[in-house]
Amino acid sequence: MAQITTRTITPADITGPGAWWCRGCGDFGVTAAFRQVVLTLVNEMGIPLEQIFVLSGIGCSSKEPEMLRLNAYHGQHGRSIPVALGLAIANPNLVVVDFGGDGDSYAIGMEHFVHACIRNINLTLIVMNNQVYGLTKGQASPTAHLGLKTSSTPEGKKMRPVNPLRLAIAAGAAFVGRGVSWQKNELAELMHKAISTKGFSLLDVFSPCVTYHREPGFRGSGPIVDWYRQNYALDIQEAWREMRDQIFTEEERAHLPAEYDPTSPEAAISALRLIAEAAKIGREVTGLLIINESAPDMATALSVSAEKPPALADISIERNVERYRELLAELR
Amino acid sequence: MPAIQICGAGRAGDGTNTHILTLGQAFKDLGAWVFIWREEVYSNIQTRDSGFGLRAADRPIYGPDDEFDILEAFDQGALVDTTGEGRVPPIARLRPGGVLIYDSSTRLDYPNAGYEVKPDVVGDLLRSHRIRVFDLPMGQMAKQTFQSYIVRGTIALGVIAEVLSIPDEPFLSRFHRTFGDRGDLLEMNRQALTMGRSYAHEQGWQLPDMRIAFTAAAQDDRQLLLGDEAVAAGAIVAGCRFFAGYPLTPASEILEYMAEKLPHFNGVVVQADSEMAVAHHILGASVAGARSMTATSGPGFSLMQEAISASGSNETPMVIAICQRGGPGTGLPTKIGQEDLNETIFGGHGDFARIVLAASEPEEAFYVMEQVFNLAEVYQCPVFLLLDQMIAQSSYTTPALDPSHFTIDRGKLLGLEAVAQLLKGNGRYKRYQLTADGISPRVIPGTPGVTTCYINSNEHTEEGHITEEQAIRQAMVEKRVIKRMALIRKDPRLPRPRLLGPADAPIGFIGYGAVYGPILEALAQLETEGQRAKFLELRTLWPLHGREVRDFVRSCQKVYVSEHSAGAQLRGLIQREATGPMPRRLRSILRYDGRLMTPGYILSQMREA
Numbered sequence: 001m002a003q004i005t006t007r008t009i010t011p012a013d014i015t016g017p018g019a020w021w022c023r024g025c026g027d028f029g030v031t032a033a034f035r036q037v038v039l040t041l042v043n044e045m046g047i048p049l050e051q052i053f054v055l056s057g058i059g060c061s062s063k064e065p066e067m068l069r070l071n072a073y074h075g076q077h078g079r080s081i082p083v084a085l086g087l088a089i090a091n092p093n094l095v096v097v098d099f100g101g102d103g104d105s106y107a108i109g110m111e112h113f114v115h116a117c118i119r120n121i122n123l124t125l126i127v128m129n130n131q132v133y134g135l136t137k138g139q140a141s142p143t144a145h146l147g148l149k150t151s152s153t154p155e156g157k158k159m160r161p162v163n164p165l166r167l168a169i170a171a172g173a174a175f176v177g178r179g180v181s182w183q184k185n186e187l188a189e190l191m192h193k194a195i196s197t198k199g200f201s202l203l204d205v206f207s208p209c210v211t212y213h214r215e216p217g218f219r220g221s222g223p224i225v226d227w228y229r230q231n232y233a234l235d236i237q238e239a240w241r242e243m244r245d246q247i248f249t250e251e252e253r254a255h256l257p258a259e260y261d262p263t264s265p266e267a268a269i270s271a272l273r274l275i276a277e278a279a280k281i282g283r284e285v286t287g288l289l290i291i292n293e294s295a296p297d298m299a300t301a302l303s304v305s306a307e308k309p310p311a312l313a314d315i316s317i318e319r320n321v322e323r324y325r326e327l328l329a330e331l332r
Numbered sequence: 333m334p335a336i337q338i339c340g341a342g343r344a345g346d347g348t349n350t351h352i353l354t355l356g357q358a359f360k361d362l363g364a365w366v367f368i369w370r371e372e373v374y375s376n377i378q379t380r381d382s383g384f385g386l387r388a389a390d391r392p393i394y395g396p397d398d399e400f401d402i403l404e405a406f407d408q409g410a411l412v413d414t415t416g417e418g419r420v421p422p423i424a425r426l427r428p429g430g431v432l433i434y435d436s437s438t439r440l441d442y443p444n445a446g447y448e449v450k451p452d453v454v455g456d457l458l459r460s461h462r463i464r465v466f467d468l469p470m471g472q473m474a475k476q477t478f479q480s481y482i483v484r485g486t487i488a489l490g491v492i493a494e495v496l497s498i499p500d501e502p503f504l505s506r507f508h509r510t511f512g513d514r515g516d517l518l519e520m521n522r523q524a525l526t527m528g529r530s531y532a533h534e535q536g537w538q539l540p541d542m543r544i545a546f547t548a549a550a551q552d553d554r555q556l557l558l559g560d561e562a563v564a565a566g567a568i569v570a571g572c573r574f575f576a577g578y579p580l581t582p583a584s585e586i587l588e589y590m591a592e593k594l595p596h597f598n599g600v601v602v603q604a605d606s607e608m609a610v611a612h613h614i615l616g617a618s619v620a621g622a623r624s625m626t627a628t629s630g631p632g633f634s635l636m637q638e639a640i641s642a643s644g645s646n647e648t649p650m651v652i653a654i655c656q657r658g659g660p661g662t663g664l665p666t667k668i669g670q671e672d673l674n675e676t677i678f679g680g681h682g683d684f685a686r687i688v689l690a691a692s693e694p695e696e697a698f699y700v701m702e703q704v705f706n707l708a709e710v711y712q713c714p715v716f717l718l719l720d721q722m723i724a725q726s727s728y729t730t731p732a733l734d735p736s737h738f739t740i741d742r743g744k745l746l747g748l749e750a751v752a753q754l755l756k757g758n759g760r761y762k763r764y765q766l767t768a769d770g771i772s773p774r775v776i777p778g779t780p781g782v783t784t785c786y787i788n789s790n791e792h793t794e795e796g797h798i799t800e801e802q803a804i805r806q807a808m809v810e811k812r813v814i815k816r817m818a819l820i821r822k823d824p825r826l827p828r829p830r831l832l833g834p835a836d837a838p839i840g841f842i843g844y845g846a847v848y849g850p851i852l853e854a855l856a857q858l859e860t861e862g863q864r865a866k867f868l869e870l871r872t873l874w875p876l877h878g879r880e881v882r883d884f885v886r887s888c889q890k891v892y893v894s895e896h897s898a899g900a901q902l903r904g905l906i907q908r909e910a911t912g913p914m915p916r917r918l919r920s921i922l923r924y925d926g927r928l929m930t931p932g933y934i935l936s937q938m939r940e941a
Contacts, residue, residue, distance in 0.1 A: 014783075018797070048778070049783045050778050050780060050781070050782055052783075053777050066798060069783065070784075071777045071785040072785075072786045073619060073787045073788075074790060075612070075642055075646070075789055076789060079639065082611075082616065083619070085602070086574070086612065086613040086615060086616020086620065086624070087617070089574070090573075090600070090616065090620035090624070091620045091777070091778065093778060094777060111605055111608070112605070302602075304600050308598055309620075310574050310600045311622040312776070315623065316740065317738050317740060320735075323596075324735035325735060328735065332554065332556055
């Protein structure tokens with residue numbers, strides 16, 4: 001009989017044949033970080049490779065399973081979260097990681113995204129956020145910033161962007177964070193924490209589109225990363241240091257810790273204030289915003305046990321028939 | 333056929349439903365076969381007219397008859413069109429010589445307040461039809477004696493019990509089942525029953541002409557259940573352990589039953605945020621290895637089309653029960669329709685294999701769940717069970733349902749040993765391996781040794797990776813559509829059409845679902861008139877058993893395809909898949925006013941068709 005994989009795995013073991021992204025695409029960084037995390041999960045934490053299950057929707061980012069060699073599901077646009085729910089609830093032993101894009105998760109899949117946070121499904125959603133619909137050639141996505149010129153916003157985007165971190169915090173996600181694709185180790189660390197958190201984890205990742213995301217003066221893969229660094233991303237710790245005087249009263253400031261603490265009970269309020277304050281200067285915060293495992297995850301709330309998951313239930317007629325007879329006797 | 337048909341008519345929320353249900357349960361316990369249906373229910377919780385029908389007979393029945401023997405008027409809506417929308421009140425279906433029992437309270441309580449019964453407004457009709465009228469102020473009696481208006485339904489039970497000579501016992505045993513250890517409610521209902529009986533006795537009310545001598549079995553193990561309950565119970569026996577749903581009439585009872593029962597069988601129920609989510613939840617659970625399903629109606633089913641198409645592409649077993657109601661749009665939420673046949677067979681973009689089964693009464697609905705789940709796993713495709721509001725939300729007596737008849741066939745779902753063998757041979761698991769029969773082995777994620785189970789609804793290679801190359805596209809389409817449907821067509825487990833009536837009869841009927849009972853009774857009626865007719869009940873709608881249907885049609889001079897669809901969807905399917913146009917032989921009997929067909933309706937339409 002085959003055994004659960006116990007041997008040490010290498011990146012080659014979990015690398016698929018995929019070649020889907022443009023040279024310099026941020027998604028390569030996300031993939032490299034994820035492979036690193038899978039190696040840690042399997043080689044150091046002893047999680048069977050067989051129990052890791054990845055999903056994706058539709059879009060450039062959703063080609064992720066192609067870049068891997070893992071049990072996976074590549075589905076419909078915006079619908080990977082509800083499929084992931086089915087897997088996570090039918091068998092809580094699975095380590096479920098869902099990859100989406102900003103169009104996938106925050107536009108067509110928004111319904112599922114918000115309910116996933118509220119239900120606190122034990123899975124990790126990694127969103128490769130690049131402000132455009134890459135696979136359909138560069139239209140503005142829900143996260144595109146005000147004024148961004150794309151093929152669908154020729155005069156610049158006129159409506160305000162979705163702020164996924166704010167939504168996830170308000171909806172009660174257990175983990176809320178944002179990484180950047182060009183810092184692989186930091187991203188891997190965030191991913192590992194997201195996957196290790198019991199409950200719903202949102203890890204939004206700035207993963208720049210080098211082909212369609214155009215900022216005046218920043219064309220090309222190196223420059224667009226520079227734009228994010230210089231003009232857009234703001235680390236949560238830096239925001240904490242620089243903005244707390246503006247957003248907290250003097251009385252509040254007296255009790256504030258030196259560093260932003262994502263595990264503190266006040267983290268949600270602090271993070272929402274920092275996000276709002278950063279937005280005033282056109283910035284988006286990055287880093288680890290929330291870890292809060294106080295609410296039960298969905299499987300626990302529904303009393304689904306990992307020892308006897310519904311997916312592996314004994315459905316033999318012979319062994320259940322007496323209980324079925326009792327069930328039918330009620331319908332008289 | 334000795335039978336009695338009673339209508340209880342009042343207002344939503346006034347207890348009429350419970351009253352008729354209890355009366356039906358009592359008849360069943362006396363040995364009768366009963367059918368209890370929603371004669372008039374609006375998509376409204378309290379205030380609209382509301383009527384429930386009960387028919388009890390000495391043999392199995394599967395639908396209403398045209399006329400009521402007894403009408404119980406719990407308010408004026410039973411007698412007149414109180415809304416002025418052109419509603420036909422139940423009194424119009426009370427037969428000449430029938431009985432009207434009404435609440436003669438001068439003031440009724442909420443929700444009946446303002447609808448006090450004034451029989452004089454139909455005085456001419458009562459006289460010309462020789463209606464016997466029994467009046468008692470049951471609302472006032474209930475309030476004065478029990479301080480509970482709602483218990484008037486039990487007083488009415490006492491009246492019926494007395495005039496039809498039904499003993500107390502069946503009612504009392506049902507009260508025990510309903511109220512359990514609530515001794516106060518038990519006692520109140522017992523007294524209310526006696527009060528109604530005594531009142532009727534004192535008035536000298538008797539209906540000897542309507543009494544039927546039923547024979548109760550010593551050990552009555554027959555069922556009394558909704559079609560929705562039969563589907564849900566059948567699904568549990570068939571191994572369903574994951575149910576996702578979104579409340580939608582007339583399928584909500586399946587969600588509710590599952591929510592109550594499934595956790596006791598190591599299963600789980602997810603009430604989702606939409607039907608889009610529902611359909612993808614069950615795909616995810618199915619991938620995880622659970623037998624999973626949902627139940628819905630037209631509007632929800634439309635939202636599921638995307639996931640259905642995904643299932644067709646990525647070969648994930650999927651089970652959906654569709655309880656049809658009047659459409660399109662949100663249409664008639666609480667009323668009959670059979671307008672979703674085309675969407676069930678042709679919905680979802682792209683070409684893919686699918687199976688559509690139907691059930692015409694709860695016994696069939698229960699047992700067919702075995703095949704629904706087996707076929708979904710064997711052929712790794714969507715399997716639909718097409719029902720309608722009548723079977724979904726009506727209660728029927730059926731023979732005892734036997735779970736030991738079920739078998740579980742999980743098709744090519746590999747167990748641990750089989751996976752080990754496969755890995756030894758191939759080295760690596762391939763989800764879409766091209767096999768001789770075109771069906772690839774499935775595995776449950778987490779199975780030791782399997783890390784390459786890649787499920788994909790984009791066109792894919794054997795390994796599941798995205799491809800757009802010509803040769804593999806061709807091979808995958810042939811595997812998934814052409815070979816698969818060829819296999820399905822030959823599968824003897826697809827329930828064949830059932831021929832009812834004499835094989836050499838020149839008049840034929842074809843239908844499924846709600847039309848089943850009324851057609852059977854129309855055949856019997858025709859026979860008494862010296863006309864021989866037969867009925868082909870369809871139990872598999874896709875793929876259609878074309879040869880049987882064609883042979884049946886050819887053996888008849890005229891065939892009446894009966895359905896609740898203005899678009900004659902079933903006739904269209906038969907013409908497309910079995911017979912061609914045949915305009916002279918094929919006729920339609922259609923009903924699309926949201927009301928159930930009856931034997932009389934079928935016969936009158938047949939004469940016009």
